[in-house]
Amino acid sequence: MKGLSRALPAALLATLCACGTEPIQQDQPILLAAGQGLAADVFDTQDPLGYAGALTPRVENGGVVTHQDMDLDLLRSLMRSHYPIIARQFLPVEVKDYTAADLTAPAATTSEAPVNDTAAMPVSVTPRDPPAAGNDQISNWIEDVPGTVAQVIFVRNNTGWPMQVKRFELYDCVAVKQKCGVQKFILNLPAHATRQVMIVEPDNPHDAYTFRDRYIYGFVQNTKP
Numbered sequence: 001m002k003g004l005s006r007a008l009p010a011a012l013l014a015t016l017c018a019c020g021t022e023p024i025q026q027d028q029p030i031l032l033a034a035g036q037g038l039a040a041d042v043f044d045t046q047d048p049l050g051y052a053g054a055l056t057p058r059v060e061n062g063g064v065v066t067h068q069d070m071d072l073d074l075l076r077s078l079m080r081s082h083y084p085i086i087a088r089q090f091l092p093v094e095v096k097d098y099t100a101a102d103l104t105a106p107a108a109t110t111s112e113a114p115v116n117d118t119a120a121m122p123v124s125v126t127p128r129d130p131p132a133a134g135n136d137q138i139s140n141w142i143e144d145v146p147g148t149v150a151q152v153i154f155v156r157n158n159t160g161w162p163m164q165v166k167r168f169e170l171y172d173c174v175a176v177k178q179k180c181g182v183q184k185f186i187l188n189l190p191a192h193a194t195r196q197v198m199i200v201e202p203d204n205p206h207d208a209y210t211f212r213d214r215y216i217y218g219f220v221q222n223t224k225p
Helices: 072-082 084-090 100-104
Strands: 015-018 038-041 054-060 063-069 138-144 151-157 163-174 181-183 187-189 194-200 210-219
Touching (some): 072 084, 138 210, 163 194
Antiparallel strands (some): 015 038, 054 063, 138 151, 151 194, 163 181, 163 187, 163 210
16 A cells, blocks of 8 residues: 655645745756755645655554555656656656567658669769768768669879879778678769779678778879869
8 A cells, every 4th residue: 555645735845945045936947056966945845846665554563553655657647747847857758668569560661772782883973972071082982882782982082183082992801702801993073073993792691791992092183272
């Protein structure tokens, strides 16, 4: 049997104040300075800010005693219903449990193509998320190839002059289908141009794979003033 203890009638509400400040207004944001805390005078335990626990009768040593236990779930529920602004400020976000309806609900639509281990590899891929240029003369980044387990490497010339990637190397390769090491091509980059370097695939589409890349670049001879 549980009940809410009542120190005074419901008309006498709890007063809540920040230490060293005036009492606050009901359900208004609370601003605390460093070293300050909250104190409550308990008068009406149906007010969550004055909650003092629940009376819980027990038998101890052959006699009946009544304890006053804190029911934190009840306190959080009262806080969210009576003081939603303060609850959002101090209580953790509620996480809704999955239900049978959630598990059978259709997945949200997405613009991404589903990954297919046997999908044909495209010859070229359009970059979708290029990085900001910053202060680099050349930008280099990797994106997933939509609908596949492969990744594509891009480079971009951030200067106003023709550039050239003279040596491009894959290294620290693990379970990669493509040849690891220095690649046999030279990549010319007009001013501000983006180019696809190569597509890298796993040797086995069901296995994880990793790799790193590095390159040497320079201005095309006689083009930079």
